[in-house]
Structures are given as structure tokens and as C-alpha cells.
Amino acid sequence: MESKAKVSNKTLRCIAVQAGAAKAFKPGNRVVARPEWDKDRCVRCGICYIYCPHGAVVRQDDGFFDANTDRCSGCGVCHRECWFGVIGMVEEA
Amino acid sequence: MDKYSLMVPNFIPTREYFDPKHSDTCIGCGVSLAARLVGKALQKAMDGAVCARRSGADLFGVKTNAAFMRVKKGKNELVICFDDEPSNALQDALVKKLPAVAVAEGIAYVATACPSYPFDLMEKVQRAMETDGSAYIHILTPCPSAWKYPTENTVKVGFKAVETLAFPLYEVASGFYNLTNKTLKPRAIEEYIRAQGRFEKVTAAQVKSAAATVEKEYKKLLEKVQPE
Secondary structure (H helix, E strand, O other): OOOOOOOOOOOOOOOOOOOOHHHHOOOOOOEEEEEEEEOOOOOOOHHHHHHOOOOOOOEEOOOEEEEEOOOOOOOOOHHOOOOOOOOEEOOOO | HHHHOOHHHHHHOOOOOOOOOOOOOOOOHHHHHHHHHHHHHEEEEHHHOOEEEEEEEEEEEEEEEEEEEEEEEOOOEEEEEOOOOOOHHHHHOOOOOOOHHHHHHHOOOOEEEOOHHHHHHHHHHHHHHHHHOOOOEEOOOOHHHHHHOOOOHHHHHHHHHHHHOOOOOEEEEEOOHHHHHHHOOOOOOOHHHOOOOHHHOOOOOHHHHHHHHHHHHHHHHHHHEEOO
């Protein structure tokens, strides 16, 4: 199964550069971007699962990972920490 | 790809003990990440845990604004400090008073930890629960909104803090020091300082003196560590 969503590894919009800017976002609020896993290259190591600050990464039955939309705040830590660059941040409409 | 699957989550409990919705956490929060890992290490003992943040809280006679978690263990107590450096001073980022004060107070188990090293952190929490007597763990938690760096770098900044020796990881069990992360090739302290927007105005001369203080503090620590 190929994921149809655009996966961009270069740009990331969910950045709070100024102090206090991140406080406008709360987990579960409207999020600028969400992680998307490229299942062809994912080795299912689970680094994203460990480093997720809000525990949003969930392991599915087939062993791959996905983001829990209730908890994910789109911080991009999983995108940055993935050893194989599998996770891309997809901008929300 | 099956033969490469390492399955890191197999080694830790899958249940989440920390709910970010009920606490006031920003996106990419380091405190949230640390609290989540602590919850996974404590498991059932998490029921008796109280987490609070008060301005000017007094611990061992040192006043801080950091968040504290207190866990009951028998007659004694495990105190976990989530230090996100609320004072925003360069000196506070380089020299940590609280772990040294805790050792002087005679706490049975004292350790420093960082959520960038999750297994190290969880092992220390478990070891603190196993030892007799009270325990104290000092956790450095990067904060994207106060430290002014992109939210995605939360874990990377933690790595930099440890690898530049600004925040060495060690544990003190009944007076014996033990380095848990041996950095063979330390990075320049400038990398850690320049990664944060709050230290934009720090001059090159201040960076030099910062490097000197970090080296001095690390030498002090190495002297305390007993030869193996």
C-alpha cells in the first residue's frame, strides 16, 4: 500500500521561534502538520515511539507505527529523530 | 526488512501513565517527555505520585521554580526535579547546585538524567525505587518556548547538553560516584549555547569563560569518581 499523502522531508512549518509562541498550541488542538510514515523504508525500530513527548505514536497490529490524532501536537520530534528519515511532516489543510 | 526490526517498544511497558491533556504542556515539551518516561518506569507506584510547580519552592534549602514530582516509597520519598532552567541565566545552565546539595544532605541515591537518553533515565528511576532510603533525581528537560529553539529539536538539545559536558550524567549511590555516560570526545560548549535563542546576546568572551567553568566543574566531578 502506497500512501497518497505528500511526504516532504525538507520543510517543517510547525516551528515556534519566539518565546511563548508554542503555548498557543495544546496537544489535540488544531495542528499545523502531522507525521506520515513511509512504510516501504520503515524498519519498525520504535525510536519515534520512545521519543514522542505526548505518547501519540501508536504501534499497530502489523508492527508499523501511526500517530494518534487526539494526542499528536505536531512538534516534529519523531521526524527529526528517525534514523532512516522515514517520517515526513504533512501539512494539515 | 523483517530481519532488521529491533522493536524497541518490546523493552518498555506500552501503557501510558501520563496524560498531556490534563497538564499544561506545549508542543515538543521536554517535561512531558520526561514525565512520560518516568511514568513508564514507575508503573504502579505512579498512583501515589504528586507533581506540582510552585514559584520559589524550597528544596534542600535551595529556591527554584522547577517542577517537582514526589513519589512515596515506604517510609521514604523519591523526589524528581524536572529542571527546565526557569531563571534563563547562563550560569544556571552550566552549574547545577541541587544534585551536589542533595549528596551533602545525605540522600541515599542521587542521579542526574536527561530524556534524550530514555533507557538511562528509566533505569535510574527503577534503581532509585529499589534502594533503601530517600532518593533524588535531577532531570534536565529542554523547553522549546523558553529556550527559544524549534520544537523538533527537543531531543537534540538534550544530546548537546550532555555531549558538551554542560550536564554530565552520573549517579551517586551511598556516596560512591559513577559516570553513566562517558563522553570520550566532548563537543565545544558553543554548540549548546548557540543552539538556543535565549543565549543570543551571549558574547564570545562569555562563551570562553563558560567553557572554562564547564571544564572546571567536570574535573571536580572526575575527582569524585572512584577509579574503577
